[in-house]
Amino acid sequence: xxxxxxxxxxEKSGCIWRWRLxxxxxxxxxxxxxxxxxxxxxxxMALNKQTHTFAVATIGNTPVKITLTAKFQHTPxxxxxxxxxxxxxxxxxxxxAFSFVNDKYNLKGLxxxxxxxxxxxxxxxxSGAATAIAFMGELAxxxxxxxRWNKICDNFERYCDQGSGAMLASYIGILFxxxxxxxxxxxxxxxxxxx
Amino acid sequence: xxxxxxxxxxEKSGCIWRWRLxxxxxxxxxxxxxxxxxxxxxxxMALNKQTHTFAVATIGNTPVKITLTAKFQHTPxxxxxxxxxxxxxxxxxxxxAFSFVNDKYNLKGLxxxxxxxxxxxxxxxxSGAATAIAFMGELAxxxxxxxRWNKICDNFERYCDQGSGAMLASYIGILFxxxxxxxxxxxxxxxxxxx
Numbered sequence: 156x157x158x159x160x161x162x163x164x165x166e167k168s169g170c171i172w173r174w175r176l177x178x179x180x181x182x183x184x185x186x187x188x189x190x191x192x193x194x195x196x197x198x199x200m201a202l203n204k205q206t207h208t209f210a211v212a213t214i215g216n217t218p219v220k221i222t223l224t225a226k227f228q229h230t231p232x233x234x235x236x237x238x239x240x241x242x243x244x245x246x247x248x249x250x251x252a253f254s255f256v257n258d259k260y261n262l263k264g265l266x267x268x269x270x271x272x273x274x275x276x277x278x279x280x281x282s283g284a285a286t287a288i289a290f291m292g293e294l295a296x297x298x299x300x301x302x303r304w305n306k307i308c309d310n311f312e313r314y315c316d317q318g319s320g321a322m323l324a325s326y327i328g329i330l331f332x333x334x335x336x337x338x339x340x341x342x343x344x345x346x347x348x349x350x
Numbered sequence: 351x352x353x354x355x356x357x358x359x360x361e362k363s364g365c366i367w368r369w370r371l372x373x374x375x376x377x378x379x380x381x382x383x384x385x386x387x388x389x390x391x392x393x394x395m396a397l398n399k400q401t402h403t404f405a406v407a408t409i410g411n412t413p414v415k416i417t418l419t420a421k422f423q424h425t426p427x428x429x430x431x432x433x434x435x436x437x438x439x440x441x442x443x444x445x446x447a448f449s450f451v452n453d454k455y456n457l458k459g460l461x462x463x464x465x466x467x468x469x470x471x472x473x474x475x476x477s478g479a480a481t482a483i484a485f486m487g488e489l490a491x492x493x494x495x496x497x498r499w500n501k502i503c504d505n506f507e508r509y510c511d512q513g514s515g516a517m518l519a520s521y522i523g524i525l526f527x528x529x530x531x532x533x534x535x536x537x538x539x540x541x542x543x544x545x
Contacts, residue, residue, distance in 0.1 A: 229496035232485040271535050275470060275528060279477040286478025287485040290427040294489075295497070301424035302490070304499040333470060340466050343538055 178342045183254060185335045190247035192328030193281065197240040200288075200321035203227040205314035225311040232287040233318070239284035240325055243277045243332070250274075267343055274336045278329055285325040292318055373537045378449060380530045385442035387523030388476065392435040395483075395516035398422040400509035420506040427482040428513070434479035435520055438472045438527070445469075462538055469531045473524055480520040487513055 204226045210218040227233040250270060295315055298306035308315035399421045405413040422428040445465060490510055493501035503510035 225496070230494065231488055235481075235485070268532070268535055272528075272532055275473065275531060278470065278474050279524065279528070282474040283477045283481030283484075286430075286482045289478075290430070290482040291485060291489075293426055294486075294499075299425065301420070302499070302502050304489075304497070307497050329474065333467075333474070336470060337463070337467055340463055340535065340538070343535070 175342075178338065179254065182335055182338050182342075183251065185331050185338065186247050186251055186254075189328050189331035189335060190244060190251065192324050192331060193240045193243040193247065196285075196321045196324035196328060197237055197244060199317060199324060200227055200233060200240070201237050203233070203314060203317045203321065205311050205317075207310050209310070223310075225307070225314045227318070230288075230291055232284070232291045236284040236288045236321065236325070239280045240321075240328070243281045243328060246273060246277050247332075267339065271336060271339055274332060274339070278332050278336070281325060281329050281332070285322050285329065288318060288322050292322065370537075373533065374449065377530055377533055377537075378446065380526050380533065381442050381446055381449075384523050384526035384530060385439060385446065387519050387526060388435045388438040388442065391480075391516045391519035391523060392432055392439060394512060394519060395422055395428060395435070396432050398428070398509060398512045398516065400506050400512075402505050404505070418505075420502070420509040422513070425483075425486055427479070427486045431479040431483045431516065431520070434475045435516075435523070438476045438523060441468060441472050442527075462534065466531060466534055469527060469534070473527050473531070476520060476524050476527070480517050480524065483513060483517050487517065 204224065206222060206224045208220050208222045210220050212219040227237065250273070253266075253270075292308075292315060294304060294306075295311075295318075296306055296308045298304055399419065401417060401419045403415050403417045405415050407414040422432065445468070448461075448465075487503075487510060489499060489501075490506075490513075491501055491503045493499055
C-alpha cells in the first residue's frame with residue numbers, strides 16, 4: 156500500500172504478468188504449429204489413394220490388364236492414424252479456444268492438470284498411430300519373407316510416399332505437442348518458485 | 351520464533367512433509383508397477399518363439415513335412431517393442447534410484463521438469479511400440495486381402511497369443527507411467543498452492 160513497498164510489489168507483479176504473457180504466446184504458437192502438423196497429417200493420409208494398372212498376361216498380342224487401387228482404408232493402421240490425428244487436431248483447437256477463457260475457471264491450477272493430462276494422452280495416441288504406420292510402411296516397402304508378405308510399394312510408389320509424408324507430419328505434430336507440454340510444466344514450476 | 355506462530359508454522363511444515371511423503375510413496379509404488387509391467391512385456395516378447403511342422407504334400411504314403419519357426423525377430427516392430435520396453439524398464443529403474451538421491455540436487459524444480467519430460471518421452475515411445483505390434487498382430491491374425499498378405503496366426507497360435515500378452519503388459523505399463531506423470535504434476539501443482 157503506497158510507498159516503496161507498494162511500488163516494488165507492483166513492479167514484481169508487472170514483471171510476472173509480462174513473463175506469463177510471453178509464456179502464453181509461446182504455448183499458443185507451439186500449439187498452433189502442432190495443430191497445423193496434425194491437420195496436415197490427417198488430410199494427407201485421408202486423401203491417399205493410387206490406382207495402378209498392371210499387365211498380368213498376354214493372350215495373342217493383347218495384354219490382359221487389371222487395375223488395382225490402393226486406398227488408405229485398406230490398412231486398419233491407416234484408419235486409426237486418420238482418427239488419431241483428427242482427434243489431436245480437435246484437441247489442439249479446443250485447447251487453443253480454452254486458453255482464451257477467463258482464468259477464474261482455473262480451480263487452483265486444476266485446469267493446468269487437465270490440460271497436461273489430455274496433452275499426454277494425445278501424445279501417446281498420436282505416437283502410437285504414427286509408429287504403427289511407420290512399421291506398416293516398412294512392411295509395404297520391404298515385405299517380410301518369413302511371413303511371406305510381399306512388398307507392394309514397387310507398384311504403388313506414390314501411395315507409399317504420401318503415407319510417409321503423413322507420418323512425418325504426424326511426428327512433427329508430436330514434437331510440438333511435447334514442447335507445449337514441457338513449456339506448460341516449466342511455467343508451473345516457475346510460478347511455483349516465483350510465488 | 352517461538353510462541354504460537356512458531357508452533358503453527360511447525361505444524362504446517364509437518365503436515366506438508368507428511369503429505370509429500372505420501373505422494374513420494376505413491377509415485378514409488380506406481381513406478382514399481384510400471385517397471386514390472388514393462389519388464390514383463392520385454393521378457394514375454396523376447397522369449398516369443400514357436401516351431402510348427404506342416405505336412406505340405408504326400409508322396410506315396412509318406413507325408414512331406416516342413417518345419418517353420420516363428421521368432422519375434424522376424425518382425426521389425428517386435429524388435430522395436432523389445433528395445434522400447436527394455437529402455438522403459440531401465441528408465442523406471444533409474445528414476446526409482448534417483449528418487450533416493452538427496453533433494454539438494456533439485457535445482458529449483460529442474461529435476462522435476464527433467465523427470466516429467468523423460469516420462470513423457472518414454473510413454474510416447476512405448477505407446478508407439480505397443481500400437482505397432484497391435485496392428486502387426488491384427489495383420490497376422492486376419493491378413494490383408496488388399497495387399498495379399500495372408501494370416502499366419504492359424505499356424506502359430508501360441509506365438510500370436512504370447513505377442514498379445516506382451517502387448518497387454520506394455521499397455522498396462524503405459525497406464526502406470528501415465529499415472530506417475532499425473533501424480534507428479536499434481537504434486538507440483540499442490541506445492542504451488544501450498545507455498
